Amino acid sequence: DIQMTQSPSSLSASVGDRVTITCRASQGISNYLAWYQQKPGKVPKLLIYAASTLQSGVPSRFSGSGSGTDFTLTISSLQPEDVATYYCQKYNSAPYTFGQGTKVEIK
Amino acid sequence: EVQLVESGGGLVQPGRSLRLSCTASGFTFGDYAMSWVRQAPGKGLEWVGFIRSKAYGGTTEYAASVKGRFTISRDDSKSIAYLQMNSLKTEDTAVYYCTRPIAVAGNDYWGQGTLVTVSS
Numbered sequence: 001d002i003q004m005t006q007s008p009s010s011l012s013a014s015v016g017d018r019v020t021i022t023c024r025a026s027q028g029i030s031n032y033l034a035w036y037q038q039k040p041g042k043v044p045k046l047l048i049y050a051a052s053t054l055q056s057g058v059p060s061r062f063s064g065s066g067s068g069t070d071f072t073l074t075i076s077s078l079q080p081e082d083v084a085t086y087y088c089q090k091y092n093s094a095p096y097t098f099g100q101g102t103k104v105e106i107k
Numbered sequence: 108e109v110q111l112v113e114s115g116g117g118l119v120q121p122g123r124s125l126r127l128s129c130t131a132s133g134f135t136f137g138d139y140a141m142s143w144v145r146q147a148p149g150k151g152l153e154w155v156g157f158i159r160s161k162a163y164g165g166t167t168e169y170a171a172s173v174k175g176r177f178t179i180s181r182d183d184s185k186s187i188a189y190l191q192m193n194s195l196k197t198e199d200t201a202v203y204y205c206t207r208p209i210a211v212a213g214n215d216y217w218g219q220g221t222l223v224t225v226s227s
Contacts, residue, residue, distance in 0.1 A: 001171070032211075034212070034213025034214070036152070036213075036214075038152075043204065043217045043218070043219060043220065044144075044152060044204070044214075044217055045217075046212075046213055046214060046215050049209075049211070049212040049213045049215075050211060050212065053212075055212075055215070085151075087151065087152050089152075089154070089213060089214075091208065091210075091213055094156075094157075094168035094169075095154055095168070095169075095170050095171070096142075096154045096157070096208070097154060098144075098151060098152040098153065098154060099151075100151050101151040101152070
C-alpha cells in the first residue's frame with residue numbers, strides 16, 4: 001500500500017507568515033490528493049482537491065501544488081483562524097490513506 | 108443543503124458488535140459512493156472504507172485494519188449507509204465520520220461523527 005508522509009508534524013508561525021506543509025506519497029498518485037483542515041473539536045473540512053483546486057468558499061490564501069509523489073499546501077499569510085491540524089489524503093485507489101497530520105499554531 | 112447524520116455509537120464490550128448508520132439528505136444518495144473515516148481520541152484521521160454506488164456495482168473497499176470485521180452497506184431507498192462492526196477491539200475506539208467521497212475531489216461532505224467506545 002502507498003504511504004503518505006507529512007512534514008513537519010507541527011509548526012509555530014507568526015500571523016502574516018507564509019506557511020508550507022509537505023506531503024509525500026511512497027508511490028506516484030498523479031494529482032489524486034486532497035487537503036483537509038480540522039480545527040480543534042471540529043469536523044474536518046475539505047480545502048483543496050486534485051492537488052491544487054480550491055474547494056468553494058475556501059480563502060484564496062490557501063493553495064496547493066504538486067503531482068506524482070510530492071505535494072505542498074501553502075498558507076500565504078497565516079491568520080489566527082488558521083490554527084488547526086491539516087491532513088493530506090490520497091484518493092487514486094484504495095486504501096485512501098491519510099497523512100499523519102500537521103498541527104499549525106500561532107507563535 | 109447536503110447533510111450527513113451518523114447514529115448508533117456508544118459503549119460496547121470487546122468482541123461485541125455495533126452498527127452505525129449514516130442518514131443522508133440534500134442530494135441524490137444513490138448516485139454517490141459513501142465512505143467512513145475514524146479518528147481515535149487525540150489521533151489523526153484513518154480511512155475505514157467505502158461503498159460504491161449501484162451504478163459502479165455497489166462494491167466495497169476496506170482498510171486492512173478492519174477488513175473481515177467491518178462491513179459497509181447501503182439502502183438507497185432510505186438514503187442510509189451502514190457500518191456493521193463485528194469483533195470489536197479496544198483500538199476501534201474512535202469518532203466515526205460518514206463522508207461523501209467524490210472520485211476526483213476527495214471527501215466533500217462530512218457528518219458530525221459518532222463516538223464508539225470499546226471497553227470492558
